[in-house]
Amino acid sequence: MGEQRQGRLFAYAALLAAQARAAASYRASFVVELTTNLGATAMDVLTVVVLFRPAPRVGGFTLAQALLMVSLASCAFVVADICVGNIDRLQTYVRAGTLDAVLLRPLGVLAQLMLMDLPLRKALRLVLALVVLGVALHANPIVWTPARLALLVTAPLFGAVFFGSIFVLSASLAFWWVDSGELGSAFTYGGRDFASYPVTVFEGWFRALFAYGLGFAFVAYQPALALLGLTDPLGLPPWAGYVSPLVALIVAGVAALAWRAGIRQYRSTGS
């Protein structure tokens, strides 16, 4: 039993090492990708800064407060993207038949797909997101309590679980609908953008669906309110900032069910 587990770990390590070697052999390209990824997070933050230029408050929040939200969302998203972001290639693997090879190996399907493309190039993004988080924490007057310190750690972590689940959910679509194309991006990248702004910016059924129906308000907006000690203009109680773990675990459960159902009903495209 223990030996088997060790063997499996060895196999995962071999997959990872192969990817590291592949990345190292195209060094120039790797460096460009590293900096581009850094730029991607920088753009998210810069967009918020630019949008706040003409107005001192947008949606009732200052730039400093908005920065806290975008950095929390960014940290959560980048961690999820590094861990499971590659899953959105699933439809390519289904179409090309690569998934069959993956299914034949005696290893976890999800784990293999995660390791099939080493996301080291995304690492710098996390560093930048953390730097912006530091700046945002410095720019806002926050009264630190043990609960808030705990929130600062749990919010990005469970936000990452949340985004990771959304990645798996949207990729699972490919099991039923191979031509799902960019559909999943509406919820992965779209969800990230939604979570990066104060929820008060949005309106009507769109806000209701993304913020509360899908739960994106609990990634950054509600935790940021709790950290800042602000009351929610939209009327949720102060403890709403602390329920992100619960929301994340519910979504993770749904994603796990969808993934299992997808794998079970998967029929190879054949060739």
Place this chain on the structure above:
Amino acid sequence: MDGQDARVPTISPRRPFRGVATTFGALVWAGFRRWASYRQATMAGSFTNIVFGFLRCYVLLAVAAATVNGRPAGYDETQLVTYVWVGQGLLTVVALLGWSELSDRIRSGEVTVDLLRPVHPVVSYLAPDLGRALHRMMTRFVPPVLVGALVFDLYVPGRWWTVPLFAVSVVLAVVISFGCRFLVNATAFWLHDARGPVMLWTLAGGALAGLYFPLRLLPHGLAVLLWVGTPFPGMLQTPLDVLTERDPPALQAGLVGLQVVWAGALLAACAAVQRRAERRLVAQGG
């Protein structure tokens, strides 16, 4: 073989214009037909464009509501709404977010086949790309604009020439985008793998072309620098500013003129790079 059978219409100064136009037209049509076969992916893509449309629209409306005169960067609310939804429609028409067909062909070596064709390689990629843009104009442009018109108040142009000028501006935007994509992909002739440059292009395209926010929100000098010094605004910001009549008539036409300059310069650069690359391919003995 009397040579008759092997005759192919070619683009050369000696051939009559009709032959040139026929070949070009056939290539455009081939590009159009190819994209028409991905119907489900087209629907899925439109859905995503629409979700992002709502996102960007609400954000900009919130900015407008918080701005003192209600006109951030000189756009009123209907102009901002139009900017967002027409932008979401144009996004895939101008293929702002990446294209790696040429670099894939370079990496696999298939690109050598392109050299055997009787059509100049730049033309043989440009024509199908125009066909692709036409197809996207008919499928991907309409849904976001329709949703935007149903849910929000769109801006109705007041000058009679705005819509035809917008059409011209969109065609130029496609050519500019094609020129940039061709050049980015052509780096694979030297780098063997253009994944990095293509990613860089996607990132710069979104930010500098005016997708994430209207470039007019930037400090004035920076916006002017982007317009004159880079081709990016010519791919999205210019057509959108033309349609929303953001500027007085002279500037409106001037921005399209700037697009003409960039389109010409980029096509010339493509031809030059192609020549260099061909020499390099021969040098490699491939």
